[in-house]
Amino acid sequence: MIRTSSRIRTSALGSGxxxxxxxxxxxxxxxFGSEGDVSVLREADWxxxxxxASRVATVLARETVPVSASDQRVLAGEVEARxxxxxxxxxxxxxxxxxxxxxxxxxxxxxAGNPHREALTAGTCVRIATGAVIPEGTLGVLRWERAELxxxxxxxxxxxxxxxxxxxxxxxxxxxxxxxxxxxxxxLAGFLAATGHDEVAVVRRPRAELILLGxxxxxxxxxxxxxxxxxxxxxxxGWLSRAGATVSSRHQVGDQLADVVEAFxxxxxxxxxxxxxxxxxxxxxxxVRGAVAALAGRLIVDHVAVRPxxxxxxxxxxxxxxxxxxxxxxxxxxxxxxVGFVTLAVPVIDSMLGRTAERVTRVRASExxxxxxxxxxxxxxVLVDGEFVLSPYGGSAMxxxxxxxxxxxxxxxxxxxxxxxxxxxxx
Numbered sequence: 298m299i300r301t302s303s304r305i306r307t308s309a310l311g312s313g314x315x316x317x318x319x320x321x322x323x324x325x326x327x328x329f330g331s332e333g334d335v336s337v338l339r340e341a342d343w344x345x346x347x348x349x350a351s352r353v354a355t356v357l358a359r360e361t362v363p364v365s366a367s368d369q370r371v372l373a374g375e376v377e378a379r380x381x382x383x384x385x386x387x388x389x390x391x392x393x394x395x396x397x398x399x400x401x402x403x404x405x406x407x408x409a410g411n412p413h414r415e416a417l418t419a420g421t422c423v424r425i426a427t428g429a430v431i432p433e434g435t436l437g438v439l440r441w442e443r444a445e446l447x448x449x450x451x452x453x454x455x456x457x458x459x460x461x462x463x464x465x466x467x468x469x470x471x472x473x474x475x476x477x478x479x480x481x482x483x484x485l486a487g488f489l490a491a492t493g494h495d496e497v498a499v500v501r502r503p504r505a506e507l508i509l510l511g512x513x514x515x516x517x518x519x520x521x522x523x524x525x526x527x528x529x530x531x532x533x534x535g536w537l538s539r540a541g542a543t544v545s546s547r548h549q550v551g552d553q554l555a556d557v558v559e560a561f562x563x564x565x566x567x568x569x570x571x572x573x574x575x576x577x578x579x580x581x582x583x584x585v586r587g588a589v590a591a592l593a594g595r596l597i598v599d600h601v602a603v604r605p606x607x608x609x610x611x612x613x614x615x616x617x618x619x620x621x622x623x624x625x626x627x628x629x630x631x632x633x634x635x636v637g638f639v640t641l642a643v644p645v646i647d648s649m650l651g652r653t654a655e656r657v658t659r660v661r662a663s664e665x666x667x668x669x670x671x672x673x674x675x676x677x678x679v680l681v682d683g684e685f686v687l688s689p690y691g692g693s694a695m696x697x698x699x700x701x702x703x704x705x706x707x708x709x710x711x712x713x714x715x716x717x718x719x720x721x722x723x724x
Contacts, residue, residue, distance in 0.1 A: 343673035350644035370499035379493030381465035386431040504545035506564035510575040539724035575629030606636030677702035
């Protein structure tokens with residue numbers, strides 16, 4: 298039985314770690330096959346790695362939430378309008394609902410929510426508010442500012458059907474108005490409510506287990522004695538939330554294989570996805586691969602031909618009821634870790650949520666951009682008037698430039714200034 302170690306510090310967001318009986322020493326000596334093993338993408342092309350990540354998981358179960366709480370959720374299925382919108386002919390403006398030719402004698406006042414019960418006859422009109430029901434017999438609506446009122450009589454020019462929103466003009470009852478995989482925005486939530494929905498089916502948010510690896514990490518205060526302040530623990534929950542997941546628990550684990558195995562086993566019991574930081578290189582204290590092997594898991598992507606972020610990996614470990622739990626191993630350097638996150642973690646989360654939209658677009662490069670031969674380079678920066686402007690301080694261990702960035706230019710070959718470049722926004 299793997300011992301419970303004081304090296305594993307757990308935030309109380311989920312249940313405790315689960316022990317398992319394994320040959321840890323044997324796992325440390327093990328491997329995932331020979332160099333010719335085609336089941337593992339080694340030194341993977343950046344796009345191929347993203348494609349592999351998008352196929353590692355299936356859509357999670359649905360749940361029902363109030364429309365008022367549906368913002369930033371992902372629809373689990375097609376949604377149809379439950380009523381015509383508008384549900385009745387309605388005035389598009391404040392003014393006068395008129396019948397027949399001018400002039401018109403005022404015979405009433407129609408407020409929103411208080412319909413005029415009698416049909417208008419030729420030569421009559423009623424004052425009407427925006428959104429109010431159009432009385433039967435109305436020729437059109439004469440806008441307030443275009444009308445002349447004197448002695449109870451209205452004059453002006455009006456078009457037949459003018460400023461009337463017809464029933465079903467926006468959508469008809471039973472018409473599909475949103476589709477599975479759609480991100481709910483505040484505007485869409487409002488539209489769903491307007492078409493009669495009180496609740497909506499959305500995909501359950503993936504539960505992400507966050508495991509921060511490294512004896513050198515310091516969780517608070519000014520770093521000292523050769524240690525470094527953990528900068529990924531504070532930022533990854535935000536990235537996960539923006540991508541559509543939620544952190545179920547967070548663990549800091551030392552550089553001992555047994556501790557890493559124990560942490561991975563517990564995470565697989567609790568979560569839908571495991572995110573790790575550090576330990577993805579191939580040094581004597583890098584144990585992500587050994588821990589995956591010890592749990593009889595598998596590697597899917599082992600290193601990606603990208604800079605920064607090269608030592609990222611994607612794997613899967615056994616979870617409850619025979620299911621596989623995806624594991625995304627991010628490099629320990631902060632900038633590299635975020636590149637790994639958008640490369641591997643975001644496509645996994647998208648597949649769990651049933652999203653299909655590709656985030657990559659094209660913009661103009663403000664200056665010449667380069668990539669190492671045979672590699673993709675993700676360059677952090679911002680968009681200014683439709684042009685990509687790279688951020689300073691772009692080293693793999695630096696966060697200053699990334700903190701000023703809103704996404705990455707995807708560079709595969711030299712790109713001249715002014716030429717198109719692919720743009721991947723951060724979540």
